[in-house]
Amino acid sequence: MSKKLLMLIIGSILILGGVGVFIYYKTAATTTGANTATSTFKSFLPFGLGNSSGTTAGDTTNTNTVGGDTTSGVGTDGAAPRDVLTQVTTYGVTGANSFMVMKATQPGDTNTATQNASAIKFIEKSNGHIHQIFIDDGQSSEIDNSAIPNTYEALFSSAGDSVVYRYLDDTGKNIQSFLSIVGMPSGQYLPENVISISSSPANSSFFYITKDEKNNAVGNLFTPAGSKNVKVFKSPFSEWNTDFTGAENVYLTTKPSYNTEGSVYSLNTRTGIFTKVLSGIKGLTTKVNQDNSRMIYSSNEGNGPKLYVYNIQSHEIKDTGLYSFADKCVFAFNKIDAYCAIPNTNPKIQNPDLWYQGLESYSDSIFKVNTNTGTISQVIDTSIKGEIDATNLFLDKTENNLFFTNKKDSTLWNLNLK
Numbered sequence: 011m012s013k014k015l016l017m018l019i020i021g022s023i024l025i026l027g028g029v030g031v032f033i034y035y036k037t038a039a040t041t042t043g044a045n046t047a048t049s050t051f052k053s054f055l056p057f058g059l060g061n062s063s064g065t066t067a068g069d070t071t072n073t074n075t076v077g078g079d080t081t082s083g084v085g086t087d088g089a090a091p092r093d094v095l096t097q098v099t100t101y102g103v104t105g106a107n108s109f110m111v112m113k114a115t116q117p118g119d120t121n122t123a124t125q126n127a128s129a130i131k132f133i134e135k136s137n138g139h140i141h142q143i144f145i146d147d148g149q150s151s152e153i154d155n156s157a158i159p160n161t162y163e164a165l166f167s168s169a170g171d172s173v174v175y176r177y178l179d180d181t182g183k184n185i186q187s188f189l190s191i192v193g194m195p196s197g198q199y200l201p202e203n204v205i206s207i208s209s210s211p212a213n214s215s216f217f218y219i220t221k222d223e224k225n226n227a228v229g230n231l232f233t234p235a236g237s238k239n240v241k242v243f244k245s246p247f248s249e250w251n252t253d254f255t256g257a258e259n260v261y262l263t264t265k266p267s268y269n270t271e272g273s274v275y276s277l278n279t280r281t282g283i284f285t286k287v288l289s290g291i292k293g294l295t296t297k298v299n300q301d302n303s304r305m306i307y308s309s310n311e312g313n314g315p316k317l318y319v320y321n322i323q324s325h326e327i328k329d330t331g332l333y334s335f336a337d338k339c340v341f342a343f344n345k346i347d348a349y350c351a352i353p354n355t356n357p358k359i360q361n362p363d364l365w366y367q368g369l370e371s372y373s374d375s376i377f378k379v380n381t382n383t384g385t386i387s388q389v390i391d392t393s394i395k396g397e398i399d400a401t402n403l404f405l406d407k408t409e410n411n412l413f414f415t416n417k418k419d420s421t422l423w424n425l426n427l428k
Contacts, residue, residue, distance in 0.1 A: 094426050095395055098143075098413070099132070102420030105164030105173065106132035106413060108406040113144055128407035133164040135420055138175060140192060145406050154192050165207060167214045172234050174200070174207060174216065187218070189234060198237065206250055211300065212257035217279065221248050229260075231279045242279045255298045261287070261305075268293045268310045268360050276302070287322060293362055297348075298322075299341040304381050306336045306348055314357045317350065319381045328384050332377060335362050339379075340403035340412075348379045349412055351400035354393060371399040371418055376425060390425060398423065 113127040128145040131153070138158030143150045163176035175188045179202075187204045190197035200207075200218060205227065207218035216232045227250060229243025249265040258280045264272040272294030274287045288294070293310030303323055308315040315335055319328040338351040353372035357365065364370035373396075376389040389412075392398040400414040400423070410428040415421070 095390060095392060096424050096426070097395075098422040098424050099134075100421065102135035103132045103415060103422045104135045104161045104420070105166060106130060106402065106415065106422055107166045107170065107404055108413070109166075109170040110407055111142065111144070111170070113149075130406060130413060131166060131170050132422055133161070133173065133175075135161060138164075140173065145408055145411060154190075156190060156195075158188065158190070165209050165216070167209050167216070167234070168211050169214060172214065174209075176204075176207075189216075191234070200232070205248065206252045208252040208254040208260065210254045210257060215254075215279075217242075217252055217254050217260045219243075219248075219250055219252060229262075229277065229279075242282055243277055243284065251295075253296065253298055255300060255302055259302050261296060261298050263294060263296045266293050266295050266362050266366075268315075268363050274305075274307070288320060295336040295362055297336040297339045297341065299345045299348075299381075300343070301345050303345065304341075306330075306339050306341075306350070306379075306381070308335050308362070310359065310361070312359065314359055315361050317379075319379070319384075321381075328381070330379055330384070330386060332379075332386065333357060335365065337362070338374070338401055338403065340405065342405060343409055346380060346382050348381060349389070349403060349405075350377050350379060351375075351392075351403065351414065352377050353399075354391065371397070373397050374400045376400070376412065389427070392423075392425075 108128065108130050110126045111129040112124045113129075114124055129142055130145070131140060131142050133140050136159060138156055138161055139152055140154035141150065142153045158175045158177070161175045161177045165174045165176075167173070170192065172189060172191050175190060177186055178184065179186050185203050187200040187207065188197055189200060201220050203220065205219045205221065207216055209216050214234055217229060218232060219227050219229050222228050225248055227243070227245045227248040228241055231240045231242050232238070247264070250262045251265055253261040253263070255261060258278050260277045260279055261274055262277055263274040266272050269292060271290045271292055273289035274294065274296050276285045276287055277283070287305070288307065291307065291309045293315050294307060295315070296305055296307045298305045303321070305320045305322055306317060307320060308317055314333050317330045317332045317334055317336065317339070319330060320326075332350065332352050333356040334350055334352045339348050341348045351374040353374055355372065357372070358370065361370065373393040375391040378387050378389055380386075392400065397418055399417040401417045402415040404413050405411065406413065410426065412425040412427055414423055414425070416423055
């Protein structure tokens with residue numbers, strides 16, 4: 011074989027090898043990009059690596075620090091800074107809550123054992139898709155891709171296996187409420203123009219209020235299993251906000267206005283007993299704990315809405331000295347501590363009206379309130395991340411993370427309490 015021919019063969023081999031290497035890395039890059047795209051919020055997870063259902067176990071894609079922006083703080087032990095306040099989604103959500111969910115001990119292996127693990131579920135505002143994230147490792151997945159666009163409110167059942175979507179019909183005048191079974195192509199409509207709805211934290215029931223032909227408010231206890239619907243309440247006053255606090259008890263608060271005296275009542279959905287709790291309070295908003303022993307409420311006394319703690323059993327009232335709305339609070343699982351988002355500037359006297367109407371918003375700090383001792387401590391000033399007006403607060407089942415929605419853009423956020 012001539013030297014010239016030999017060099018030609020070697021050159022051809024090198025060229026083909028180079029093409030092969032190029033194709034391999036191009037394909038790998040494309041595949042990596044596809045895996046990343048399967049979870050649009052993957053790089054914003056505050057819990058760890060954030061493997062999604064589109065990423066196999068052991069995948070090292072995006073193994074750098076996750077959680078988006080970082081609120082840095084060095085602990086007393088000199089440890090490295092960690093994420094404290096993180097943005098979970100870059101898009102708006104209309105409903106979110108925490109649940110205990112069965113999880114494979116080896117992700118991606120359907121033959122391994124399962125264990126109960128803390129997770130959150132939330133719903134995309136634009137399309138109604140439901141996402142799930144496990145707290146311990148950030149493993150995420152889309153668990154329902156039903157297309158229900160432009161919902162303004164969504165409410166999970168206590169187990170997270172069903173959800174009520176709330177949206178306006180094509181005329182823009184009537185409120186539709188559709189109950190869907192998560193992961194299943196089935197569901198049903200509730201009556202049109204449901205005024206208020208809440209879900210029981212103890213079972214799968216929902217309590218909702220409609221109006222009858224005489225404009226009376228009618229309260230209904232609805233259980234998806236068997237589509238059981240029982241009328242348990244009727245009132246000539248039709249404007250109520252509802253809060254389902256246990257297996258049977260619902261608290262009904264008159265819809266608030268800064269210059270109108272409001273009242274809050276308890277309703278036992280089993281017996282129908284309707285009892286006044288508080289009345290004569292302007293701008294009244296309320297949040298009741300899980301065993302119906304304490305309530306945080308706001309009262310507008312001429313200088314804006316101020317938060318108080320009311321002991322439902324002893325009738326004792328404590329002034330927290332904080333100005334906010336009870337809608338910006340959540341009780342811890344010990345039923346004593348509460349976390350509240352407190353505006354850094356006191357809300358104007360015309361509240362909560364302006365806030366509900368979207369005419370005024372705030373930048374908040376998160377405070378922890380002990381409703382027994384009255385001790386109050388600031389957890390974080392969220393303004394370090396920009397303008398955050400926190401609402402729809404809830405804790406994950408480990409109680410190490412506090413989640414809330416930024417009312418300004420409906421994005422979901424996480425505050426690491428641990």
